[in-house]
Amino acid sequence: MQIRELDKKDFKKVIQYAIKGMHFDEYLKNNFILQAYGRYFWYLEYTNATQVIAVYDQAVLLGVLIADMKDEPKPYRSVWKRLYVKSVDIIQNVFFGGGVMPYNEANKEMFARYTERYNPDGEIRFLAANPDNEVRGVGTYLLKELSMREAGKEIYLFTDTNCAYQFYERRGFERVGEKEIVLELSSDVNLKCLLYRKML
Template identity: 25%
Template sequence: MSAEKESYNTNFENTELRPLSRKDYKDIEELISKTWKYDSLSSNPKDAKHLSRLYLRSCLKRSTFSCVAVSEGKAVGIILVSSEKSAPRFTITRSLSQIYAAMLLLSTKTGRTIGKVFGGFEKVDSELLENSKQSFDGEICLFAVSEECRGAGVGKRLYSAAVDYLKSEDARSYYLFTDTTCTYQFYEKRGMKRIGEKKVGLRPYSNHDLNMFIYSYKLE
């Protein structure tokens, strides 16, 4: 899933882009939690922390490229990409960290309920990809930008870095999953095409339904 919103903001124009490092994890986990409002899913604040940790680790496990936006020493944006041409960097520590995050989330009753909901989201993603009947060379696994710096071009720069990486990998196409909690118009403005969608109920967390999408792009 991904999130980026466009407005006008000049306070972060000199934001530095660099590869992700472990010292950024805490900032990125907080960014993930705020972006997708994990705090609203449970009365236990630890659930949001564990869920964001688990989500980051699951994205890292399959990614082959990372880029973070840093402003005044704080990570305010991230994009993770997977290329079929390159194998993800496997480490025992990363795998154990993902397992540990899952155990922490599932250690509470509310956490187990949330885990089932997000497990359902993963099934929908798999279904959307299968139903597209297309194969891809790359995936944008995670894309999020802090609300405070949206509109300063940070998201555009991160997205461009991801596309440049995929081009360097000789990728011909890539895809991503997103939904109505994100500003999916960002991708449409950059030529990505919606190739599938499905409506998912969010009860008891919300009275509204969620539309989940898969977008794709063919590189020249």
């Protein structure tokens, strides 16, 4: 496995990793909307990144980690990607406001409580591995790389019970927030929003 800059030709692959790993297809049944949301999600995370860490096996992308660290530059910002994000935000609020708002509000509430006690240095915004790849330990490898780069700093991340949250617990992350919500989408989705922290 090799750490290197994410090749832009692999963006489409990362979007599919996000769709599969975060089970977006359970919330969005229309494939066009699903793909559009996957692109929105990727652009949102990518343009807010201070670090994009990719791991490859020769030319094959194995996984990606995106971090947003305090006081570090955000070199991946793009006017047209941010315009796409803003456009989808407007559409979401108009057509799916009741569906997405509980998730966003839960994360805001948990973060406010968390920062009463802790002063984080950054956030892991995205971590996904190729679901069709047989190489094991990709997520751990990416976390170790971030830990080497940002040793001694506190990070946090948001996830939920519909994702592989146990991965973080097995790697020493502490759960410091949780809130049960219902997403009113094509069908009601019950899940628990989670907030984790760790000192690297």
